[in-house]
Amino acid sequence: xxxxECGVRPATLHFTKIVNGEKTEFHICENCAREKGELIPGTSxxxxxxxxxxxxxxxxxxxxxxxxxxxxxxxxxCEECGMTYGQFSKLGRFGCSSCYKYFDKxxxxxxxxxxxxxxxxxKIPKRIGAQIQFKRxxxxxxxxxxxxxxxxxxxxxxxxxxxxxxxxxxxxQE
Amino acid sequence: xxxxxxTEQALSEWMxxxxxxxxxxxxxxxxxxRNIQHHPFPLLxxxxxxxxxxxxxxxxxxxxxxxxxxxxxxxxxxxLEELDKKVLVEKHLISPNLVNDxxxxxxxLNEEESVSIMINEEDHLRIQCxxxxxxxxxxxxxxxxxxxxxxxxxxxxxxxxxxxxxxxxTNVGTGLRASVMMHLPALVMTKQIGRILSAVNQVGLTxxxxxxxxxxxxxxxFQISNQITLGQTEAEIIDNLHGVAIQIIDHERNARQRxxxxxxxxxxxxxxxxxxxxxxxxxxxxxxASQRLSDVRLGVDLGILKAPSISVLNELNVKTQPGxxxxxxxxxxxSAECDMYRAKxxxxxxxxxx
Numbered sequence: 154x155x156x157x158e159c160g161v162r163p164a165t166l167h168f169t170k171i172v173n174g175e176k177t178e179f180h181i182c183e184n185c186a187r188e189k190g191e192l193i194p195g196t197s198x199x200x201x202x203x204x205x206x207x208x209x210x211x212x213x214x215x216x217x218x219x220x221x222x223x224x225x226x227x228x229x230x231c232e233e234c235g236m237t238y239g240q241f242s243k244l245g246r247f248g249c250s251s252c253y254k255y256f257d258k259x260x261x262x263x264x265x266x267x268x269x270x271x272x273x274x275x276k277i278p279k280r281i282g283a284q285i286q287f288k289r290x291x292x293x294x295x296x297x298x299x300x301x302x303x304x305x306x307x308x309x310x311x312x313x314x315x316x317x318x319x320x321x322x323x324x325x326q327e
Numbered sequence: 328x329x330x331x332x333x334t335e336q337a338l339s340e341w342m343x344x345x346x347x348x349x350x351x352x353x354x355x356x357x358x359x360x361r362n363i364q365h366h367p368f369p370l371l372x373x374x375x376x377x378x379x380x381x382x383x384x385x386x387x388x389x390x391x392x393x394x395x396x397x398x399x400x401x402x403x404x405x406x407l408e409e410l411d412k413k414v415l416v417e418k419h420l421i422s423p424n425l426v427n428d429x430x431x432x433x434x435x436l437n438e439e440e441s442v443s444i445m446i447n448e449e450d451h452l453r454i455q456c457x458x459x460x461x462x463x464x465x466x467x468x469x470x471x472x473x474x475x476x477x478x479x480x481x482x483x484x485x486x487x488x489x490x491x492x493x494x495x496x497t498n499v500g501t502g503l504r505a506s507v508m509m510h511l512p513a514l515v516m517t518k519q520i521g522r523i524l525s526a527v528n529q530v531g532l533t534x535x536x537x538x539x540x541x542x543x544x545x546x547x548x549f550q551i552s553n554q555i556t557l558g559q560t561e562a563e564i565i566d567n568l569h570g571v572a573i574q575i576i577d578h579e580r581n582a583r584q585r586x587x588x589x590x591x592x593x594x595x596x597x598x599x600x601x602x603x604x605x606x607x608x609x610x611x612x613x614x615x616a617s618q619r620l621s622d623v624r625l626g627v628d629l630g631i632l633k634a635p636s637i638s639v640l641n642e643l644n645v646k647t648q649p650g651x652x653x654x655x656x657x658x659x660x661x662s663a664e665c666d667m668y669r670a671k672x673x674x675x676x677x678x679x680x681x
Binding site for chain 2: 233234236244245246247248249250251253254260263264267268269270271272273274275276277278279280281285288289
């Protein structure tokens with residue numbers, strides 16, 4: 154089927170909108186969907202960036218077959234808001250901030266596709282920032298510790314271990 | 328009853344002054360998305376839960392009225408007439424999303440309308456700063472300072488690995504969307520625009536038209552914004568947008584110069600005709616109006632036209648949108664009547680009034 158927007162490329166996104174019992178079908182290619190961005194004329198917001206994302210999420214599952222389905226089953230549920238992974242992949246939006254925790258396994262490939270990256274390196278809220286800075290520091294020291302052990306530099310390993318303990322103690326006290 | 332001055336004046340205070348590169352960059356906008364911890368996102372929130380969010384966020388601004396960002400006023404969406412909502416969207420002060428999909432949606436606006444803080448949009452909190460001309464860094468500095476004020480008393484949903492947690496996966500991380508609105512008629516006329524926009528896409532930015540349907544750029548106005556919010560620092564995102572915008576400004580300037588060098592008479596004729604049509608037409612469709620306004624704006628920038636001022640053009644751009652026309656000339660205007668009143672507005676402002 155040819156894309157109904159450009160009439161050139163094959164349509165890869167298909168969706169149906171039902172308003173007052175009236176059914177309208179849309180068949181468009183990914184290029185046009187991306188160009189149209191938030192809105193396809195005539196659908197009054199029925200087609201959004203979220204439907205596109207949901208396309209990406211389904212694609213993930215489909216392309217990787219069984220193993221992907223096992224890694225992020227559709228019925229994994231966020232215990233805070235009750236949203237399932239299946240609902241998330243349909244809506245393209247999270248229900249609450251805890252969804253990030255419960256759906257974590259399925260998120261890396263999505264974030265890679267959308268952002269080319271999976272971890273935040275930007276601003277940190279000041280109030281909770283100290284804790285996070287500590288944690289980042291500890292993670293770094295642990296890596297150095299592993300490295301030191303591998304190199305059999307036991308003296309500096311011991312030093313690193315003490316530094317880590319000290320930081321962990323400080324966190325516990327906060 | 329909310330104060331209606333936000334919807335009665337077409338021009339926000341900020342639109343009157345220029346900012347740098349204002350012959351090409353109309354405005355710079357920064358928006359940051361934030362959410363409160365342990366509250367369902369607006370998508371799932373009940374009316375009560377949405378009200379709670381409003382009760383937490385709205386007082387923060389009240390308690391910080393002296394922080395130097397102007398006096399803010401809270402406007403609740405359900406207290407507004409439909410038409411006033413439409414006008415706020417046309418002025419870019421709120422998003423269509425806040426009008427259509429929001430429970431207990433509200434916006435905090437400062438006097439000069441350069442800061443608009445949306446509550447219960449797609450995310451609990453969206454801080455938007457809108458500055459004239461090319462001031463994307465300044466807009467970011469203002470937005471992050473306001474963010475800091477909220478952060479002092481609000482527990483944000485934040486994760487050390489994913490950053491600020493947002494409703495949509497496309498905003499996670501910094502929650503930052505920075506954009507510049509640019510008038511690029513010469514790049515469109517010389518058919519270079521396609522090449523430039525696809526180059527923009529390759530560096531993690533995206534370009535789209537404003538006021539147009541879908542991606543169509545009405546009046547040669549394009550909005551360039553960052554697409555990536557995760558894995559880059561805010562400074563990198565802003566610098567990237569800044570750098571690319573400067574390049575586009577250079578290209579547009581060169582294209583304008585080339586048009587003047589190679590076809591001055593043709594370009595002058597086109598600008599004069601558009602000015603004439605805007606000043607004397609009896610019927611004016613929105614699409615034609617955008618194109619003619621673009622020509623006149625170019626004419627003023629190139630010094631071919633001595634008047635009107637850019638601020639008058641900005642004002643006309645907003646005033647001739649459907650919501651504003653309805654507000655001025657009657658709520659139930661048909662589209663033919665809109666075209667007639669739009670023409671009248673242009674004649675009254677630019678032409679001879681009789």
